[in-house]
Amino acid sequence: MRFGMPWPGAGVAREAEQAGVGAFCTGDFADHDAYTTLAEIVANSERALVGPAIAYAFARTPYAHATAMRQLHAKAPGRLFLGLGTAAFRVNRDWFGVPADRPVARAAETVEAVRAWLHAENGEKVRYSGEFYAIDADVRAPVLGRLEIPVLLAAFNARMAVTAGRVADGVIGHGLFTRSWWADVVRPAVERGSGGRSRTEQGWIITAVDDAAPERAIADARRMIAFYLTVKTYDPFVAHHGWEDPVARLRAAFRTGDTDGMATAVTDEMLTEIAVCGTTADATELLRRRAGSLPRDVGYFAPPSFLVGHKRRAAYARSSLALIGEA
Template sequence: MRFGMPWPGAEIAGEAEEAGAGAFCVGDFVDHDPYTTLAEIVANTDRALVGPAIAYAFSRTPYAHATAMRQLHATAPDRLFLGLGTGAFRINRDWFGVPADRPAARIAETAGAVRAWLRAENGAKVRYSGEFYEIDADVRAPVLGRLDIPVLLAAFNTGMATTAGRVGDGVIGHGLFTRSWWNDVVRPAAERGATERGAAERAARPAEHGWIITAVDDSAPERAIADARRMVAFYLTVKTYDPYVEHHGWQEPVARLREAFRSGDTDAMAASVTDDMLTEIAVCGTTSDAKAALAARSGALPADVGYFAPPSFLVGRKRRAAYARSSLALIDLVAADS
């Protein structure tokens, strides 16, 4: 597994790449566009794998996703991946003003239409025909040429993981993923999806990227642990993850943290995350604690790239940067487990 990081800024990224970090990713939100940030990442890194993890799939056309990646490829050939996610239904409806019903079917077509643009050859029409997209483009300018940039799909539950295996090059896992969720739910579903592909399109196995909640602070380990608890609690306020909660038998603590969330009590939210939940999900505490937690999760992490992600819920930029630097102490352990 490569040690990866959400983009920590050029200064920390330089230290990280020098120390052996092998990948950087960027998300998508109202204050940071993934492709603009990717241009910054490409300009400030030399060797690492880079890409969005994720870009909102439906907020842009397939053309827009592919064009951004094509332009970035000119500067960073063979270093790019494209991670797409559906986003929440209400975000698509209320923020972007776009339809997002039947998200698995819709993102499957989005991936296919993006690939049609990425794999377009000079002199040939760009064609894609589906339920949601109809493309018949005759691009006369000699600016195309096939690019085999991996397209990964964010997948949490079984249906989307199957879709990722069937139409994508792999899965981007959530920071909540545990050993059991990877091994018993996501991997089998992605592999089932992959068996539905034609032999020419089928890889040995779907690629696996994934986020890992990581908060390491030798001077204030209890604060780091509390920040990790709050991050876990915040994620679990989303009812989309109920199958995951039921799979682990965590209904009671999750009910408590959701009640605390409704009342705005963030301390009670964090306190509702049990020690067992935190051990299964996060890497936090002192450097020694984090190394022990990581060693205990050997074989239960994403197979290809793990993004060691500082908590962001109620954590300021300065402290997130400190967590990012502290996580570099884990690189050697990740490399040893690869």
């Protein structure tokens, strides 16, 4: 397994590659674009795997995803992967103004349609026919050629994990994932979908290390966990672990804007099962104990982002470099 991190900026990234970080990822949100950031990553990294983990699948057409990757491939051949995620129902409907129904079936077709563009050969039509996408493109310029860029799918619950196993080259796990959620839910579902074929695993690890202020790092990790768990999409995960009572408390605190109350509601068990945080020594021990709960191929040391500024996130990224090789 190689360790990676969400893109920390060029300065930290140079240190990170020298320290052994083997992958950088980026994502989408209202103030940053996955592919714009990916271009920056390509220009400021040398050996690491790089790609979105994740890009919003339905915010762009399959054509747009594929052409961005095709252009970046020219600068980083053999280093790219494409991670797609569906985003929440309301984000698709209210932010992007796109259909948000049947996200599992729609995600499966998106992967297949993107791959049709990535595998397109010069002189041949690009064709795909499905329920959500119909492509019949006659590109009369010699700009194509088959690219074997892995397409991964973010999957939290079992139905999406089965779909990732069936149509994608791998799965991207959420920062909430625990040993049990990987072992009992996601991996078996991916295997059912894949029919035993090999699939890549990537995933996020909520990581906050600060030897000078470990209590603040732990509080930041608790808030990040709480913020994620305000979303009902994760209710099967909550029920699986028997965490309904603390999650009810943190959601009640969230509704009133009580962020300290949200963090307090996250139990020690939840923190230990999900996050790597505290001092370097604490985080090293937690990482070793979590060895079986980490993604098999790439694990991203992901600093908390909820109510955490850019400077502190960069400091957490630097501190996490001390953990490489400890798991």
